[in-house]
Amino acid sequence: MKPITMDTLEQLRSAYCADAKAKVVRNALTKNDITLISRSFEAENSNPHIFTIDLKTMPATAQMASGRCWIFSALNVMREIIAKKYGIKEFELSQNYVAFYDKLEKANWFMECIIAEIDQPLGSEKNRFLLEGAVSDGGQWNMLTSLISKYGICPKTAMLETYQSSHTRGMNGLLNKRLRKFASDAHRAHAEDRDGDIEALRETALKEIYSLIASCFGVPPKSFTFEYYDKDGKAHAEYNVTPKEFYEKYLGVDLCDYVSVINGPTADKPYHKTFTVEYLGNVVSGNRVELLNVPMDELKTYILNTLKDGEPVWFGCDCGKDGDRETGLWDDAQYDYEGTFDMDLSMTKAEMLDARQSAMNHAMVITGVNLVEDKPTRWKIENSWGDKPGNKGYFTASDTWFDRYVYVAAIHKKYLSDEAKAALLEEPALLSPWDPFGTLAD
Numbered sequence: 001m002k003p004i005t006m007d008t009l010e011q012l013r014s015a016y017c018a019d020a021k022a023k024v025v026r027n028a029l030t031k032n033d034i035t036l037i038s039r040s041f042e043a044e045n046s047n048p049h050i051f052t053i054d055l056k057t058m059p060a061t062a063q064m065a066s067g068r069c070w071i072f073s074a075l076n077v078m079r080e081i082i083a084k085k086y087g088i089k090e091f092e093l094s095q096n097y098v099a100f101y102d103k104l105e106k107a108n109w110f111m112e113c114i115i116a117e118i119d120q121p122l123g124s125e126k127n128r129f130l131l132e133g134a135v136s137d138g139g140q141w142n143m144l145t146s147l148i149s150k151y152g153i154c155p156k157t158a159m160l161e162t163y164q165s166s167h168t169r170g171m172n173g174l175l176n177k178r179l180r181k182f183a184s185d186a187h188r189a190h191a192e193d194r195d196g197d198i199e200a201l202r203e204t205a206l207k208e209i210y211s212l213i214a215s216c217f218g219v220p221p222k223s224f225t226f227e228y229y230d231k232d233g234k235a236h237a238e239y240n241v242t243p244k245e246f247y248e249k250y251l252g253v254d255l256c257d258y259v260s261v262i263n264g265p266t267a268d269k270p271y272h273k274t275f276t277v278e279y280l281g282n283v284v285s286g287n288r289v290e291l292l293n294v295p296m297d298e299l300k301t302y303i304l305n306t307l308k309d310g311e312p313v314w315f316g317c318d319c320g321k322d323g324d325r326e327t328g329l330w331d332d333a334q335y336d337y338e339g340t341f342d343m344d345l346s347m348t349k350a351e352m353l354d355a356r357q358s359a360m361n362h363a364m365v366i367t368g369v370n371l372v373e374d375k376p377t378r379w380k381i382e383n384s385w386g387d388k389p390g391n392k393g394y395f396t397a398s399d400t401w402f403d404r405y406v407y408v409a410a411i412h413k414k415y416l417s418d419e420a421k422a423a424l425l426e427e428p429a430l431l432s433p434w435d436p437f438g439t440l441a442d
Contacts (some may be wrong), residue, residue, distance in 0.1 A: 043334030049391045051368035051380045060393020062386035064166035067137030070363040072146050087230040092156040096165040100217045101151045105282045107134040111202050114183045118190045129433050134176035138441045141410045145255040146286030152243030153197035158224035164216035171216045194402045227314020258410040263296045265350040274428040277438040300413045312367045315409040316440045319362035331398040359436035360407045
C-alpha cells in the first residue's frame with residue numbers, strides 16, 4: 001500500500017493553489033449548493049413539459065415519509081384502468097391496505113430465509129445481508145402481484161392512511177428489532193439442538209408483529225362499500241365487496257400477465273435471458289421475482305407501444321442522479337460537475353452497476369413521451385411525492401437520462417417479441433442476494 005507522502009501533499013497543494021478557476025469554485029461553494037454552481041440551464045430549456053403522447057391521468061399522490069413508491073406507482077396505474085372502465089373522475093386505491101400485508105408477509109419471508117440459513121453462523125455473508133436489510137418499505141413488481149393475487153385491493157376510503165403508514169421509520173425500527181431477535185433466538189435454539197422450538201418462536205414473533213402492524217396501520221377490512229361518482233355526477237354504491245372481489249371485478253386484469261423487463265447491460269446478464277435474485281420476495285409460495293433482460297431500445301419500444309395504446313407504465317429507476325426536484329427535471333446534462341471540478345466522471349451504465357454507482361431506488365409511472373420522427377426525446381413521469389414538486393407532481397426525464405438510469409418496467413406479455421417470450425419459458429439464472437437488480441426492494 002502506498003501512503004501519501006509530505007512531498008506528494010505539497011505537490012497537490014501547489015497545483016491546486018495555482019489554479020485560478022479552483023479559487024472561483026471554492027469561493028462560490030462557501031455560500032452556494034454544489035448543484036447550483038454546476039447547473040446547466042440549457043438542459044431545462046431543452047426539456048419543456050410538453051409531450052406528443054400525453055395520457056390524461058389523475059392528480060399525483062403522496063407517499064409521504066415512506067418508501068412505498070412501488071405500491072403507490074402500481075396502484076396509480078391500476079386506478080386509471082378502473083376509472084376508465086367506470087367513468088370515475090378521481091379516486092385512489094388504498095396504499096395502506098397493500099402495505100399492511102406487505103409488512104406482514106415480508107416478516108414471515110424474512111423468518112423463513114433465516115431458517116433456510118440456520119446451519120450458517122449469523123455472521124455469514126448471506127445472514128449478514130438478511131439481517132442488515134431485514135424488512136424495508138421497498139419492493140418489486142412481482143412482489144406486488146403476489147400480494148394482490150392473495151389479498152386483493154380496495155379503495156382508499158376503505159382503509160385510509162395513518163400517521164404511521166405515512167411515516168414508517170419508527171415502526172420499521174421496532175419490526176426489525178423483533179425480527180433480529182427471532183434470528184438470534186432461532187440460531188441459539190439450533191446451536192442447542194432445539195430445532196423443534198424454532199416454529200414456536202416464529203409463530204410467537206408473527207403474532208407480535210401482526211399486533212404491531214395493526215396498531216400502526218389499522219386492521220384491514222374484510223369487506224367494504226364502494227361508492228363513487230361517475231363522469232356525469234351520478235352516485236353509485238356497491239355493498240359488502242371483498243378486496244378480492246374488487247380486484248377481480250373492478251380491475252379485471254391479471255397482473256401476472258405483466259413481465260418485469262429490465263435493461264442490465266453488465267457481462268453477467270446476457271440479453272433475452274431471465275434472472276431471479278436469491279432471497280428477494282415477500283409472499284412465501286407467491287410469485288417468484290423474474291427479470292427479463294433486453295437491450296434498452298427494445299425496452300423503450302415496449303413502453304412506447306403501451307403508451308400508444310393509452311396505458312401508463314410502471315417502472316423503476318435511479319432517481320437520485322441528475323435530478324431537480326423543484327423544476328421536476330431529470331437530465332444527465334443539467335449538472336456539469338466535470339467542467340466545474342475538472343474531474344473525469346465518465347462511466348457507462350454497466351460500469352455504474354458493477355461499481356455500485358447506480359442502482360434502482362424508486363418506482364414511478366410513465367404517462368407520456370415526446371416523439372421526433374417517432375423517436376423519444378423526453379418522457380413524462382407521474383411521481384408519488386405529492387403535487388408540490390415539478391409540474392403538480394409530474395416530472396420530465398430526458399431520453400439520455402432515461403437510457404442511463406431506467407432499469408425496469410412492467411410490460412404486458414402481448415407487447416413482447418417472440419425472442420423475449422421464448423426467454424420466459426427458460427429457468428431464470430440465480431443472482432446473488434445483493435445484486436443491484438434487487439435494490440428496489442431495499
